[in-house]
Amino acid sequence: MRRILFIHFLIIASMSACQRRAEFVVPATAGMNWFKGNTHTHTTMSDGDSPPEVVARWYKEHGYRFLVLSDHNVFTDPVNLAALVDSTFLLIPGEEITAGFRKKPVHINGLNLSQLITPVFDSSLVGTIQKNVDAVRAGNGVPHINHPNFRWAFSQDELLQINNDKLLEIFNGHPQVHNLGGGGWPGMEQVWDHLLTNGKEIYGIAVDDAHHFQGEFAPPRSNPGRGWVVVRAKNLAAREIVANLENGWFYASTGVELDDIVVTPEQIEIRITPIRDFKFRTEFIGSGGKVLLKSESNPAIYKLTGNEKYVRAKVSDSGGFAAWTQPVLVR
Ligand SMILES: [Zn+2]
Ligand SMILES: [Zn+2]
Structure with missing residues (x-):
């Protein structure tokens, strides 16, 4: 009896030792492939300089596997660009929902939308951000919060108050969005760590926010090819890609490639x-x-x-x- 009790004690002790040991949460990505894409770009449907077919072709010809055309308060239906879509290239429908609070721009991308989302306005900045995130969710889309430092619009503590968002632009290729912060204002990587440290599960994306596909490609212009994500997925399907972005099964890049x-x-x-x-x-x-x-x-x-x-x-x-x-x- 004493021996049985002792063995019982050993089992309990080893179980609690197992429970105590810290470990990384391992992503369930075995056997998946990598797909490069950009979730933020503009066309002549809003303030870009090239029509949707020219923009989509630029990305396809530069090795991207998926693209979201995200015009300001315009839903560009990829159905009209079906000739460009094949097993190597996917267009995910989207929009840059463009609202604001006082002089602060509130731009929220909606990925994999089925129709136009109308921007929502509120009596506070946090409320405006939240209501547009909620509007994307209500449309079965995936929201991402765009360029928080554009016109120094959102502080990190305002972003900490937002719920139901998993994706944040930590790099945006537009020349006026202040990715790195300065003058006492945190850069986007610092903001990201502030949110993570305070327990918010949020993933950092890099995007182009491109407007200029014509003329010179130069730093003061808003050209494509500056920021992207590489997502792990079973296949090149819109729902799979956006779900795995929200799982954090991707990396963001401005030029460095990873094998694994x-x-x-x-x-x-x-x-x-x-x-x-x-x-x-x-x-x-x-x-x-x-x-x-x-x-x-x-x-x-x-x-x-x-x-x-x-x-x-x-x-x-x-x-x-x-x-x-x-x-x-x-x-
Ligand atoms: Zn924007
Ligand atoms: Zn934009």
């Missing part, structure tokens, strides 16, 4: 795609935006210590481009 991101309960391994003689530096970042580890190796590997809440990585190359992996939560 391998998460196990104990570690995160980032396999960077080599390009010519470029060199890479990977920072693994946790709560409060603290850099937990810097790696100059490829692959870059972070081993869990057990004290983290989340770990994300930023891979920078020697030419100034970057890729951002999504936060892996610790349980």
Whole structure:
């Protein structure tokens, strides 16, 4: 009897030891493929300089697998562009719902919408953001919050009050959106860490917000090819792509490509795609935006210590481009 009790004690003790041990939450992405796409771009249906077919063709010819045409308060139905859609290229219907509060622009993208969403206005800034996020959800779309630093519109504490949103632009290719902050105002990566540190599960996307497909391609212009996401998915289907964006099964990039991101309960391994003689530096970042580890190796590997809440990585190359992996939560 005493022996049975002792074995019982051992089982209970080992079970509680298992429960105590921290581990990374492993994404269920086995066997999935990677698809590059952009979720924010403009055409002559609003303030872009080229018609939808020219814009969509630009992305298709540059190796993108999916695109959202997101015009201001205009729903561009991809049905009219069916000739461009095939097994290599998908158009996901969308819109940039363009509202505002006083002088502050409130721009919320709706991905995979079935029809136009009319912008909603409210008596507060937070209320205006929330009501437009809610309107996208009510239309069975996926919202993302656009360029918070454009005209210094939203603070990080206002963004923390928004519910039911999972995607935030941490890089937007438009020249006037102040991705990096300054003058005491946080940059988008700092904002992202502020939200994550305060327990909000939110993923960082990079987008073009392109308007200019004609003429010179130059930094002061709003050209395509500056920011994108690479999403893991079973197949190239709109619902699958937007669902996996909201699962955080993707990375955002301005130029750095990744071969793979391998998460196990104990570690995160980032396999960077080599390009010519470029060199890479990977920072693994946790709560409060603290850099937990810097790696100059490829692959870059972070081993869990057990004290983290989340770990994300930023891979920078020697030419100034970057890729951002999504936060892996610790349980
Ligand atoms: Zn906008
Ligand atoms: Zn835009």
